[in-house]
Ligand SMILES: NC(=O)c1ccc[n+]([C@@H]2O[C@H](COP(=O)([O-])OP(=O)(O)OC[C@H]3O[C@@H](n4cnc5c(N)ncnc54)[C@H](O)[C@@H]3O)[C@@H](O)[C@H]2O)c1
């Protein structure tokens with residue numbers, strides 16, 4: 157059945173067309189995002205959810221999203237999505253980090269110009285029939301200093317445009333390297349220096365615990381008298397009460413906000429304040445940006461739902477459309493190795509070591525590790541997939557180690573997974589043959605070559621004559637058909653392992669009889685999907 161996607165915000169119709177062209181059913185219900193009850197009622201039907209900022213993907217929505225695999229944000233900010241809850245349910249959250257950056261940077265520059273020249277108030281006055289030429293005295297921006305708080309995608313475009321307008325640009329961003337600052341032509345400074353030196357300050361960070369109220373009364377006190385503040389990033393970066401007081405006192409010459417603590421902002425303490433300019437979260441609202449983000453999010457969601465390719469996900473390593481098919485058999489192998497070890501592990505797992513040797517070490521091992529942990533945790537947890545597995549392992553204190561190495565031994569490439577528990581370390585290794593099928597090549601240091609079927613018997617025994625005949629007879633006498641039979645041993649007469657594929661689940665009483673076969677040490681039924 158074709159995957160189904162819900163578009164619950166006002167996305168460009170271009171997105172609907174992409175979904176349709178790629179064989180995905182898309183329901184375009186742009187008002188549903190604002191109707192929590194309706195969204196809750198219908199979300200269970202969908203494999204994908206495409207949103208902007210109006211849809212709030214809360215814990216409750218995620219709990220009801222029984223089929224959801226991907227949330228695609230046509231835009232940048234994902235603060236309207238409960239990512240930890242989505243991750244725990246194995247739902248990928250992706251955004252389009254560049255599609256609306258130019259447009260938003262242009263909005264910030266427009267807001268700076270608008271507030272510097274009081275354009276909105278002058279416009280209202282002029283159109284109301286007044287001709288108040290002397291009331292609206294502005295400020296020139298040439299040779300003025302612009303301070304950027306946050307110099308990522310949008311901040312750096314703002315810097316470029318401001319330099320074009322002959323401004324000096326300072327940037328406060330702990331993650332900005334001196335080399336990058338140099339290439340952008342901005343001066344990297346600490347926040348206090350920026351506050352003290354800038355004539356205009358513009359905010360371009362996400363809203364985090366560190367950035368919330370980064371512009372508060374203390375920060376404003378450090379600014380120049382008559383400085384201007386622009387916020388086209390997120391409401392809450394500036395303390396609205398403190399900004400209002402600073403505008404009333406004339407400490408701030410003006411402020412221009414596109415974003416507010418409470419949105420939609422139908423009322424706000426700043427509304428009506430002298431030289432305060434506002435827009436209703438329009439930073440990304442140009443036809444060009446909306447077309448970009450809609451196309452991008454639809455393509456990304458289709459690539460994931462149809463081919464497992466992952467781009468711009470916030471909770472899963474990327475897998476490109478080209479590498480997805482090459483990676484697929486190794487993902488399967490990694491998951492089988494994890495599942496094999498997980499089904500044999502009966503005590504708490506302390507750590508997992510993944511060794512990638514030969515060609516596989518050059519692949520996207522982060523994704524393979526996620527697949528291996530998925531396999532490992534599946535026997536222990538109800539729902540786990542490549543998105544949720546790493547976080548679930550971390551929550552349970554399972555230490556994950558990845559080692560990449562050159563080819564070693566007879567196989568061109570292989571993955572070895574070692575599970576560390578309180579009692580022991582157990583390794584299982586496998587490779588992918590030219591037929592694209594994964595094979596188990598080593599279990600606990602014993603070599604073999606086994607393809608895993610749905611129903612397997614894992615038997616450890618002493619390597620003694622008569623064992624195979626006796627085992628075969630027990631299975632045959634009890635109506636269990638053997639599909640494949642693989643043996644390996646450490647040395648003649650020493651420890652041996654037997655992996656038998658059978659055509660169905662082996663009943664409990666037959667398992668007990670197998671345990672009684674001479675030279676058998678352990679028998680375990682394993683299942684693979
Ligand atoms: N108004 C709109 O419509 C609109 C449109 C697009 C994006 N946005 C918002 O704009 C903001 C910036 O987007 P972006 O694409 O440039 O993001 P980005 O991730 O590319 O850049 C953010 C920058 O902030 C910096 N940063 C993080 N913590 C910081 C801190 N404590 N102090 C200083 N700098 C810090 C990061 O190092 C990074 O360089 C986001 O909040 C985004 O949601 C708003």
Ligand SMILES: O=C(O)[C@H](O)COP(=O)(O)O
Nearest residue numbers: 208209210231232233440
């Ligand atoms: O983070 C973003 O991309 C912007 O805030 C745009 O939000 P919007 O898509 O709701 O306009």
